[in-house]
Amino acid sequence: MIPKYRKQFNKEFSDEKYSQLKGILAKKGGIEPTFRISESPIFLTKEFESKLIDASESIISQIKTLPAEILQKAIPDNCRVPNDTDKPHFFTIDFGICRSENGAIEPQLIELQAFPSLYAFQKVYEETYCEVYPFLSEIRNPMSHETFKNHLKELIVGDENPENVILLEIFPEKQKTAIDFSLTEKLLGIKTVCLTKVKKEGLKLYYENDEKHTEIKRIYNRVIFDELDNIPDLKTEFDFREEVDVKWITHPNWFFKISKFLLPLLKHQFVPKSYFLHEFPEHESLENFVLKPLFSFAGSGVNLNPTIEITSAIKDKENYILQRKVNYEPLFEDINREFSKAEIRLLYIWRENDEYPILLENLGRMTKAAMVNVDFNKKDAIWIGSSNAFFG
Template identity: 40%
Template structure:
């Protein structure tokens, strides 16, 4: 999106460089990426960088409201309400579409947000691989402003491990070896020295949790939580008879499962500003918009774009039995702003914040970019095209 840098990149690119990038990722992590990696990073110009940071700060201010738990009291399904919730989400993820303002300049529009981790380990690995193998100028930065590779790792350690021993901290997931994000788990384990553990491995003794490896009992005092409870319930038959995680265990969660619901689509109707498309709970709209094709219908409780209706009709709305669990959000028009050798691509940029216990406010740590040439942005919807997929943004600060 920075014209001279984009032109130089496209002219210097070769398929051999891209293959070297993919081989590097597999060799350095021991895992082959299970999702498509884009042939290019995204070069973000200064004005768009400033607008992204301003929009991200505005979202964070809503999350830092003293009454945030009261505001989001209805967000947590009773079935998944877990005791022992802490005072803050250690992770805040905010997704923005790159669009064009009326004056033609690039500007962000809020798409979604999560109180749940993203690919904090892998994205740093990917950004470094782009620098090694492709034409990324040294003046652009992928980390949050002021962070270095060393301070970023320290920030992750403070956020994920906290004050607990790394040996008593685990990365917890449902069938991690089968997840598309396995490559991130591998990088995180190598970076922080915390084992990746499947829910099926957990054992309990009263309020204490532990697992066994190499014939040894390993106590657990902190959980880097990657478990989505809906997924856990769907996969429960494959897991044998795992313990019920909705108990009051003597562990610290990072993040606590309840924040997955609190910081979610549920907050979209409460966020306003030039970067925020209009959004309502479906049961709170006094009059439905006449031009429904200008809106997107999203279920509150879904993952990876499942259940989203891009072009809703009145009939779609009539079929919904629980309108309080759906959001109607103003449709965002992505700008085909990233020029590639095979045509322009649309872009979404994810700002990834860490909020360790020793920080007064969330810290912008990293980013994730996704490129698309189709209707849907998710990497799984673009498998048949090139110059699309998961990527990294490099900002002009």
């Protein structure tokens, strides 16, 4: 989309530089990424960036006007956690990079979450691209590493001693995002702790920190709460639904409140029309829509070609949405003159006393498959996987 930078990148690209990129990331993280790293960044124009920001600000403003009781309806009764908060600490929003009916390149909303994505990793990823390809520094994110770090530290650690703050995950060493946990530890001085290792005494939570029984006062939560029931024989001392003396960053209820549940409620030219399955109108055609369960992660359960037989068989129709299909445009040319599609996730933080969130970084995903998700990529393709967007 920016011919100057695409041409220069493709000219400079080599397999050696790609190996160098992955090697630097592994060295900085202490472990190798277990998801595919794209060979290329995504280059987008400032005009496209303005469209992204305009759509995001409109969506955020609409969410702010929604009554609290509407958002509460999104939380399944068996997943409700005490001591809810007025706003989430994180806000992430995914846009497909599409071509409109009139031929314009524009973003189209795909999904939104109040759940932390790869914040620490993406900043390091952007910086590493600039190390390997120095010309990228002229269009890099203007937020400095130090400012980025201070924002995250203020949000996650706050006024507490870092040893009383943990990154909470379930079996973190098995997660694809493990490199982000490692980079978060290095950035903030906190430990990653498995949910099975958390001890509960009264209303207090504890973990073993270098053989020292240490109180947990703040939890940077990375557990996808509605997936815990799918783990066989899971044994924990602490249940999310219990009353505990801890501050959640961010509160687990927001995982449900800012989710696909909101898509039918939002209006903007860059927001595809969506309906709850049980409210799907007769005048619409199923073939123009994608079927998505409300409570799924990483693209699981999505049906790109729903039929009346499939939708009729669903018992809990209120837990599914139909979202109008959008056409991802193959815009990102690789060295073989083939093209990838992409989507971009904007990574915001939302401080408790701020009216609006702050945009920290972005996350790109590139594919040559039908679905833009790193798990659905062809294994022998290039210019696919996790990426980062540069605007110029």
